[in-house]
Amino acid sequence: MSGEHRVLLVISGGIAAYKSLELVRRLRERGVAVRAIMTRGAQAFVTPLAVGALTGGRVFTDLFDREDEQDVGHIRLAREADLVIVAPATADIMAKMAGGHADDLATAVLLATRSPVLVAPAMNPAMWAHPATQRNVAMLAEDGVHFIGPVPGEMAETGEAGLGRMAEPLDIVVAALHRLDAPSLPGGGRRLAGRRAVVTSGPTVEAVDPVRYLANRSSGKQGHAIAAALAAEGAAVTLVSGPVGIPDPPGVAVVHVESAREMLAAVEAALPADIAVMAAAVADWRPAKPARGKIKKDGSGKVEPLQLIENPDILATIGRHRTLRPALLVGFAAETSDLIRNARAKLKAKGADWILANDVSEGSGVMGGDDNTVSLISAAGVDAWPTMTKVEVAARLADRIAEALTEVVE
Numbered sequence: 487m488s489g490e491h492r493v494l495l496v497i498s499g500g501i502a503a504y505k506s507l508e509l510v511r512r513l514r515e516r517g518v519a520v521r522a523i524m525t526r527g528a529q530a531f532v533t534p535l536a537v538g539a540l541t542g543g544r545v546f547t548d549l550f551d552r553e554d555e556q557d558v559g560h561i562r563l564a565r566e567a568d569l570v571i572v573a574p575a576t577a578d579i580m581a582k583m584a585g586g587h588a589d590d591l592a593t594a595v596l597l598a599t600r601s602p603v604l605v606a607p608a609m610n611p612a613m614w615a616h617p618a619t620q621r622n623v624a625m626l627a628e629d630g631v632h633f634i635g636p637v638p639g640e641m642a643e644t645g646e647a648g649l650g651r652m653a654e655p656l657d658i659v660v661a662a663l664h665r666l667d668a669p670s671l672p673g674g675g676r677r678l679a680g681r682r683a684v685v686t687s688g689p690t691v692e693a694v695d696p697v698r699y700l701a702n703r704s705s706g707k708q709g710h711a712i713a714a715a716l717a718a719e720g721a722a723v724t725l726v727s728g729p730v731g732i733p734d735p736p737g738v739a740v741v742h743v744e745s746a747r748e749m750l751a752a753v754e755a756a757l758p759a760d761i762a763v764m765a766a767a768v769a770d771w772r773p774a775k776p777a778r779g780k781i782k783k784d785g786s787g788k789v790e791p792l793q794l795i796e797n798p799d800i801l802a803t804i805g806r807h808r809t810l811r812p813a814l815l816v817g818f819a820a821e822t823s824d825l826i827r828n829a830r831a832k833l834k835a836k837g838a839d840w841i842l843a844n845d846v847s848e849g850s851g852v853m854g855g856d857d858n859t860v861s862l863i864s865a866a867g868v869d870a871w872p873t874m875t876k877v878e879v880a881a882r883l884a885d886r887i888a889e890a891l892t893e894v895v896e
């Protein structure tokens with residue numbers, strides 16, 4: 487295994503275990519050596535034979551197997567991995583990890599390892615939302631465990647949908663490669679340790695009356711992924727989020743807001759910071775005079791025109807701050823035409839250091855989708871990135887930020 491990255495994959499007993507077969511394939515395609523441990527539960531869903539055929543080696547299942555223990559042993563399994571991935575991670579295995587249990591091979595190895603651990607939870611939405619699971623996730627995040635997903639969508643059980651699906655194998659691979667490359671980078675993979683970051687995400691909603699509002703189609707997927715990627719690099723991250731249907735990223739302090747003015751106040755309260763990434767789709771305008779009571783239809787056919795006034799510009803306000811401007815200020819430009827020209831103008835007008843420009847025209851699939859095509863625009867020029875997942879965009883941005891801040895210090 488010399489020279490290549492070594493992943494130890496723990497497969498626990500969820501229905502998403504069949505997806506771990508693809509995960510093994512995708513990791514091996516990228517030259518990563520994979521060893522697998524399966525819990526008893528996992529073996530009810532996929533066979534060690536199938537997993538072993540894909541890893542190209544034996545699959546470890548039993549803590550008390552004399553042959554396994556003499557041959558490799560649980561301590562060696564724990565030690566000989568650059569990264570441990572738990573995918574799928576059941577509610578049960580996360581509870582055991584949080585409690586420090588070690589009553590089978592998987593949990594004993596997870597307790598014995600000193601390598602980074604990446605967990606991809608997969609379960610029924612009610613199990614994920616249960617306070618016990620959420621408590622365990624928060625505890626594990628505090629212990630330094632990294633998470634990817636779960637994501638919203640259809641469950642394998644028919645008729646069930648919600649938050650609890652395992653992240654797609656390719657997204658797990660991206661997160662894994664990010665972690666595997668990190669230790670060889672300056673700062674031991676936590677290049678932003680000791681740095682503070684504030685990230686905005688999602689839409690803002692602007693009240694028309696107590697029950698109606700103006701909003702936009704932002705899902706928050708990109709901003710949330712950026713907050714998670716910066717936290718994975720060791721930054722202390724405050725995420726200021728408008729209303730979204732996705733969970734708070736673990737290991738990040740989240741402030742929930744609704745309007746642009748609330749978002750600005752929360753961002754200012756989070757300063758000083760070294761890094762600010764303004765990824766939220768902030769409403770440009772708001773109703774001038776939101777009605778105190780619900781506006782009624784009077785049957786006359788006449789509709790009062792809605793008067794709009796401009797919202798504060800959060801990026802420009804932060805860019806102009808004389809004392810509190812972060813060392814690196816990154817904005818997003820969502821455009822439907824003249825992408826690069828408009829983004830360059832925005833860079834100047836807002837006093838930002840970088841603008842990530844993305845095409846959100848109809849048919850681009852960016853708003854709400856999982857992929858993004860962006861160009862990074864700075865004083866140095868335009869760097870066009872290929873289309874990739876939002877998780878991948880976040881990892882690349884965190885990498886560029888870490889590089890830029892390291893250069894500033896040196």
Ligand SMILES: Cc1cc2nc3c(=O)[nH]c(=O)nc-3n(C[C@H](O)[C@H](O)[C@H](O)COP(=O)(O)O)c2cc1C
Nearest residue numbers: 498499500501525527528576577578579608609610
């Ligand atoms: C058909 C079936 C599907 C299951 N799917 C999941 C699941 O997706 N996620 C989960 O957390 N538990 C799921 N469970 C429950 C776990 O298999 C059970 O908690 C088991 O004890 C987990 O053991 P392990 O964590 O040691 O692998 C499922 C159970 C059955 C019977």
